[in-house]
Amino acid sequence: DTEVTQTPKHLVMGMTNKKSLKCEQHMGHRAMYWYKQKAKKPPELMFVYSYEKLSINESVPSRFSPECPNSSLLNLHLHALQPEDSALYLCASSQGAGLQETQYFGPGTRLLVL
Amino acid sequence: AQKVTQAQTEISVVEKEDVTLDCVYETRDTTYYLFWYKQPPSGELVFLIRRNSFDEQNEISGRYSWNFQKSTSSFNFTITASQVVDSAVYFCALIRTYNNNDMRFGAGTRLTVKP
Numbered sequence: 641d642t643e644v645t646q647t648p649k650h651l652v653m654g655m656t657n658k659k660s661l662k663c664e665q666h667m668g669h670r671a672m673y674w675y676k677q678k679a680k681k682p683p684e685l686m687f688v689y690s691y692e693k694l695s696i697n698e699s700v701p702s703r704f705s706p707e708c709p710n711s712s713l714l715n716l717h718l719h720a721l722q723p724e725d726s727a728l729y730l731c732a733s734s735q736g737a738g739l740q741e742t743q744y745f746g747p748g749t750r751l752l753v754l
Numbered sequence: 755a756q757k758v759t760q761a762q763t764e765i766s767v768v769e770k771e772d773v774t775l776d777c778v779y780e781t782r783d784t785t786y787y788l789f790w791y792k793q794p795p796s797g798e799l800v801f802l803i804r805r806n807s808f809d810e811q812n813e814i815s816g817r818y819s820w821n822f823q824k825s826t827s828s829f830n831f832t833i834t835a836s837q838v839v840d841s842a843v844y845f846c847a848l849i850r851t852y853n854n855n856d857m858r859f860g861a862g863t864r865l866t867v868k869p
Contacts, residue, residue: 682845682859683799728797739849739857740787740806745799 643667644746646731652752653721661716661749663731669744671737672714674706675730677748683730689714690737721753756781758848760860767836768868775831775863777846783807787849788829790820793862794842802844805829836867 644665653659663672671690675683687706688695694706703725705717714731728748734741757780767773779788790802803813805822813820817834833840846860 680862682847682862685857730797730799732799738851740804740851742801742804743799744801745791748797750797 644731644733644744646729646746646749648749649747650750650752652754653718654754655721655723657721658717658719660718661729661731661751663714663716663733663746665712665733665744667733667735667744668712669733669735670711671734671741672708673732673734673743674704674714674716675732676725677728677730679727685739687716688739718751721751723753726751726753756783756848756850756856756858758846758858758860760844760846760863762863763861764864764866766866766868769838770835771867772832772834773836773865773867775833775844775846775865777829777831777860779827779829779846779848779858781827781848781850783850785851787851788822789847789849790829790831791845791847792842793845799845802831833865836865838867838869841865841867 647662673688674686677683686697686700689708703720707715728750730748732743732745734743759778786807788805791799793799810822819832821830843862843864845862848858850856
């Protein structure tokens with residue numbers, strides 16, 4: 641199984657809602673990542689979980705909260721988002737730690753914040 | 755400063771033409787990695803190639819080839835005999851090994867291959 645799965649595929653939420661994005665991999669990878677991608681822009685790294693330890697991109701606002709319940713599962717909790725947070729959210733995993741490792745990406749969750 | 759420039763925003767070719775996507779990078783590091791990813795309309799990023807700064811060998815994989823030249827800080831990607839399925843956005847990325855959380859993508863090049 642060489643797949644990274646993400647649910648839901650699409651999500652529409654209001655600014656007062658709380659929702660979660662889910663990412664799962666069963667490749668035994670020890671690092672997982674969240675990226676945000678605005679339309680017609682490259683992906684931006686948000687969070688890195690490496691051996692279940694979190695590294696944060698300090699520019700990411702606190703309304704995004706990652707959680708890594710186990711080494712194969714990575715959630716992104718969303719609370720009080722703004723319309724400008726509408727984007728494609730991509731999850732990835734890699735066998736080893738470090739961004740120099742080859743990452744395998746999921747299909748993404750397209751988020752619309754109203 | 756770390757930077758990746760993909761000067762070609764959009765390229766359109768007819769099927770079976772060869773096409774080269776340019777990637778120029780800036781870094782003061784001596785050790786770094788370069789990647790190419792493909793993003794089809796479905797959205798997921800597909801890994802194409804990884805190169806470290808000490809390996810300047812060019813690589814060929816089927817219709818794809820890469821030309822890495824440290825002297826010009828370029829890592830260009832050529833598709834030979836393009837096909838409609840090659841239509842996608844292609845991203846070049848630079849990763850520092852000194853700071854493992856520093857990953858810079860280029861702006862991407864949108865390739866359209868017409869039948």
